[in-house]
Amino acid sequence: MIRYKGLLFCGHTLGLERVPAVDDGAAKKHVKTSRTSTTLMLLSVSFFYVATTLPMTFVYIVHPGFQTGDQLMTDQQVPQPAPD
Numbered sequence: 887m888i889r890y891k892g893l894l895f896c897g898h899t900l901g902l903e904r905v906p907a908v909d910d911g912a913a914k915k916h917v918k919t920s921r922t923s924t925t926l927m928l929l930s931v932s933f934f935y936v937a938t939t940l941p942m943t944f945v946y947i948v949h950p951g952f953q954t955g956d957q958l959m960t961d962q963q964v965p966q967p968a969p970d
Contacts, residue, residue: 956963
């Protein structure tokens with residue numbers, strides 16, 4: 887026997903979800919698989935967030951340690967590298 891339950895969002899029915907009539911063991915396996923995939927997704931997104939934020943944080947912390955040059959310097963005042 888196949889049962890259906892309505893999906894509600896803010897009191898409105900969005901659609902029907904199929905609820906199979908299976909034994910409890912298969913349902914628990916599905917929940918375990920779903921939790922595992924959710925955990926893996928959370929870990930991968932967290933790793934991506936840390937990996938992309940950490941370099942910018944490092945630059946933001948180290949940045950005040952470098953002095954800026956004279957912004958009003960002309961091209962003639964810029965030192966030229968020595969020829970090889």
